[in-house]
Amino acid sequence: xxxxxxxxxxxxxxxxxxxxxxxxxxxxxxxxxxxxxxxxxxxxxxxxxxxxxxxxxxxxxxxxxxxxxxxxxxxxxxxxxxxxxxxxxxxxxxxxxxxxxxxxxxxxxxxxxxxxxxxxxxxxxxxxxxxxxxxxxxxxxxxxxxxxxxxxxxxxxxxxxxxxxxxxxxxxxxxxxxxxxxxxxxxxxxxxxxxxxxxxxxxxxxxxxxxxxxxxxxxxxxxxxxxxxxxxxxxxxxxxxxxxxxxxxxxxxxxxxxxxxxxxxxxxxxxxxx
Numbered sequence: 238x239x240x241x242x243x244x245x246x247x248x249x250x251x252x253x254x255x256x257x258x259x260x261x262x263x264x265x266x267x268x269x270x271x272x273x274x275x276x277x278x279x280x281x282x283x284x285x286x287x288x289x290x291x292x293x294x295x296x297x298x299x300x301x302x303x304x305x306x307x308x309x310x311x312x313x314x315x316x317x318x319x320x321x322x323x324x325x326x327x328x329x330x331x332x333x334x335x336x337x338x339x340x341x342x343x344x345x346x347x348x349x350x351x352x353x354x355x356x357x358x359x360x361x362x363x364x365x366x367x368x369x370x371x372x373x374x375x376x377x378x379x380x381x382x383x384x385x386x387x388x389x390x391x392x393x394x395x396x397x398x399x400x401x402x403x404x405x406x407x408x409x410x411x412x413x414x415x416x417x418x419x420x421x422x423x424x425x426x427x428x429x430x431x432x433x434x435x436x437x438x439x440x441x442x443x444x445x446x447x448x449x450x451x452x453x454x455x456x457x458x459x460x461x462x463x464x465x466x467x468x469x470x471x472x473x474x475x476x477x478x479x480x481x482x483x484x485x486x487x488x489x490x491x492x493x494x495x496x497x498x499x500x501x502x503x504x505x506x507x508x509x510x511x
Contacts, residue, residue, distance in 0.1 A: 276362050277312050279399025279425050280390050282320040282354050288313035291508035299489070300498040305330040312350065322350035345370045352388075360388045362403070382407040386421075397427040417447035417460050433475050441467040443494055465494025471504075482507045 283289065290311040297304055307329055312322030326345035331338045349365040366382035386403025405419040425439035445460040471485030482505075489500030 285317035295504040297502040301334040463493035465491035
């Protein structure tokens with residue numbers, strides 16, 4: 238499961254310029270799942286009647302800001318071709334320059350994930366990000382977001398290749414500021430060296446398309462082409478047919494998207510097949 242994490246800036250902005258700046262910071266700092274990359278993975282859905290439940294714990298840091306989050310998620314194949322999932326993130330701890338925030342722990346944005354597999358190699362997905370967090374958790378302004386696209390996967394010997402092309406859009410929230418569309422491209426290669434230990438590497442990109450708007454009107458220059466890159470690597474250990482665990486290290490780079498500093502994320506997971 239891709240990380241369902243967010244970086245939260247505790248600040249109140251009043252002017253239009255400041256509102257747009259806040260949206261830029263929140264968009265650039267959000268991991269994917271951010272609300273980006275909510276899809277569970279890039280590979281075929283489970284057999285009909287099968288499911289997974291997973292718990293992720295992640296620590297991430299960018300410049301002087303650090304956070305610790307936990308995310309619980311589950312997915313289930315209602316039919317052999319249709320999968321539904323839900324991800325629930327919870328912020329445990331946040332600190333800036335070594336000083337912790339006492340009032341930011343709480344529920345993040347719940348994500349609903351759907352996928353339909355058309356062929357053994359192609360799926361389409363639509364994900365919904367709900368405004369379920371409060372001001373203290375992620376300064377939420379009541380905006381929904383949706384993420385849709387297609388996936389292609391193919392196996393080459395021991396290499397399981399998966400890819401995704403998607404678009405994400407956020408609706409108008411209470412502050413009337415809407416960020417640009419976001420195009421994402423992701424690729425991943427899992428190396429099935431044995432049934433127990435599966436290392437993998439991947440790369441995700443985030444590219445902004447368009448301008449920030451205020452009450453439906455353009456309110457900024459064009460940000461089309463501003464791109465961030467997320468290379469990552471990790472492993473999954475299949476402990477038993479029912480239980481698995483894993484870890485991942487991810488970097489968010491690209492001055493146009495993340496700023497001058499690298500976003501570093503360390504994630505550990507444990508899951509259960511049912």
